Amino acid sequence: MxxxxxxxxxxxxxxxxxxxxxxxxxxxxxxxxxxxxxxxxxxxxxxxxxxxxxxxxxxxxxxxxxxxxxxxxxxxxxxxxxxxxxxxxxxxxxxxxxxxxxxxxxxxxxxxxxxxxxxxxxxxxxxxxxxxxxxxxxxxxxxxxxxxxxxxxxxxxxxxxxxxxxxxxxxxxIVLEFIDPSEEGEGEGGGAMFPTGNAVDTLEVPGVGALTVTMITAGVPTIFVDAAAIGYTGTELQDAINGDAKALAMFETIRAHGAVRMGLIKDIADAAKRQHTPKVAFVAPAAAYTTSSGKRVEAGEVDLLVRALSMGKLHHAMMATAAVAIGTAAAVPGTVVNRAAGGGDRSAVRFGHPSGTLRVGIEAAQVNGQWVARKATMSRSxxxxxxxxxxxxxxxxx
The missing domain is CATH 3.10.310.10 (Diaminopimelate Epimerase; Chain A, domain 1)
Known part of the structure; x- marks a missing residue:
């Protein structure tokens, strides 16, 4: 043979x-x-x-x-x-x-x-x-x-x-500049920065309830929810989420229903064929916590805490595209992210994630009554x- x-x-x-x-x-x-x-x-x-x-x-x-x-x-x-x-x-x-x-x-x-x-x-x-x-x-x-x-x-x-x-x-x-991350692109998910037209929406999720969310398309389509509303503090590390099958199922249900509301899929069943987007993230006000490497992050070092899921699991740090979404949402008064960060106008935000902290610079403005992001900047290697x-x-x- x-x-x-x-x-x-x-x-x-x-x-x-x-x-x-x-x-x-x-x-x-x-x-x-x-x-x-x-x-x-x-x-x-x-x-x-x-x-x-x-x-x-x-x-x-x-x-x-x-x-x-x-x-x-x-x-x-x-x-x-x-x-x-x-x-x-x-x-x-x-x-x-x-x-x-x-x-x-x-x-x-x-x-x-x-x-x-x-x-x-x-x-x-x-x-x-x-x-x-x-x-x-x-x-x-x-x-x-x-x-x-x-x-x-x-x-x-x-x-x-x-x-x-x-x-x-x-x-x-290496400094990354994401140009016009909220404007309509050629790929899937292009369109208004807030696909529903709102900075905040109520999302009905079976088995979870009515959640106050921000759904945004900037960097990557992302659904933001308050950590406290789903029983978390925002200080969680991977094991707290990824070892909990019930939690992962909840996040996938939120993601699927949010994807339909954002116009990314037509039916809940289609979410299984679109695993990479949208992302789901939960946010909380700044608080002290210990990272996955054992490093201590004090509340005064960050503006808020964010945990995000990718491909059905809690990410060990933060996806850079999701960081663009975080920075953009933080710059718009009234969003779930902006409220967690303390409100007000922002041109930059530093948030805590499971591995440490990340700063994102953002240029956002209202144009003809609609929010747009002109540029998001961050450092990587x-x-x-x-x-x-x-x-x-x-x-x-x-």
Missing amino acids: SHAPQIKIPATFMRGGTSKGVFFRLQDLPEAARVPGPARDALLMRVIGSPDPYGKQIDGMGGASSSTSKCVIISKSSQPGHDVDYLYGQVSIDSAFVDWSGNCGNLSTAVGPFAIASGFIDRARLPENGRFAVRVWQANIGKTIIVNVPIANGEVQESGDFELDGVTFPAAE ARVLMEGSVRVPADHGP
């Missing part, structure tokens, strides 16, 4: 913010996977090691969490004034599904360094030392992201002393973990 050899595909394994993913150049993918469709999805699932009923992704590059079950495809930009197109796939761990409905803000950080190192930027444009602004077109949602990458001796600088809560080791600081090739069995897909 003959056996086909494995397929060898050039790839780079990178950390971006508090996530990890496998990065590909579009031209390096097998021809059938260079276009959207079953062949591409099957390839990426096999690379990551999904679907895995054991939930471990042992036979792939995935790390058995929403933060590490990710793939990125980069190509020369199709958009004027941009350097690269960035396409992001969130690979389900235990089911045969790749969600293309949103962006990964954390991995956006790594897109800039990858673009430079992979030859998408003319080296004559790079400074010998300083920063280079890689203009990225986020193809999933039709948005511009500017990734300000530090350059040292003509190369991407990866080492440094910038510390990011949720990441053990320091690295070079990125690093190449491994580069070379990934291998997948030749019979990986259709």
Whole structure:
């Protein structure tokens, strides 16, 4: 019996913010996977090691969490004034599904360094030392992201002393600018910043009750709810939520009903096919707590506390796209997030998450009576973990 050899595909394994993913150049993918469709999805699932009923992704590059079950495809930009197109796939761990409905803000950080190192930027444009602004077109949602990458001796600088809560080791600081994160994009979920037209809504959730929520589309579609209304304090760490099947079911019910109200899906049953978005987050006023690493965060260090779920589990830190949503909602008086932060007008917010704190700068304003966000800014870091090739069995897909 003959056996086909494995397929060898050039790839780079990178950390971006508090996530990890496998990065590909579009031209390096097998021809059938260079276009959207079953062949591409099957390839990426096999690379990551999904679907895995054991939930471990042992036979792939995935790390058995929403933060590490990710793939990125980069190509020369199709958009004027941009350097690269960035396409992001969130690979389900235990089911045969790749969600293309949103962006990964954390991995956006790594897109800039990858673009430079992979030859998408003319080296004559790079400074010998300083920063280079890689203009990225986020193809999933039709948005511009500017990734300000530090350059040292003509190369991407990866080492440094910038510390990011949720990441053990320091690295070079990369500043992300999410441009017009609340304006209508080309991807799913584009539209008004508040899809219902309201900064606050009452969401009827079977088995939970009537919840006061803020549903916002900025960075990533997100449903915000008061922690106290669902029995939490906002100081919870992963084990308090992820080990509680009843809690996870409650959050998924909230997410599904919120997705319908936001116009992201037509029927509750469709939520299972759109796992990456919207996000659900619960917020609380500032309070002291101990992070997952044992570090103490005092109430005076933050404006509020936020915990967010991604792919059905409480995130160990904070998704950068959700951080954009948090900052934007905090800037609009009267939202659930703004109230938790103490109210008033804001151009920045610092919030506490399970791994520490994060600051987001936001430029928001009312235009013709509607709130819009012009830009959200935050600092992250990125690093190449491994580069070379990934291998997948030749019979990986259709």
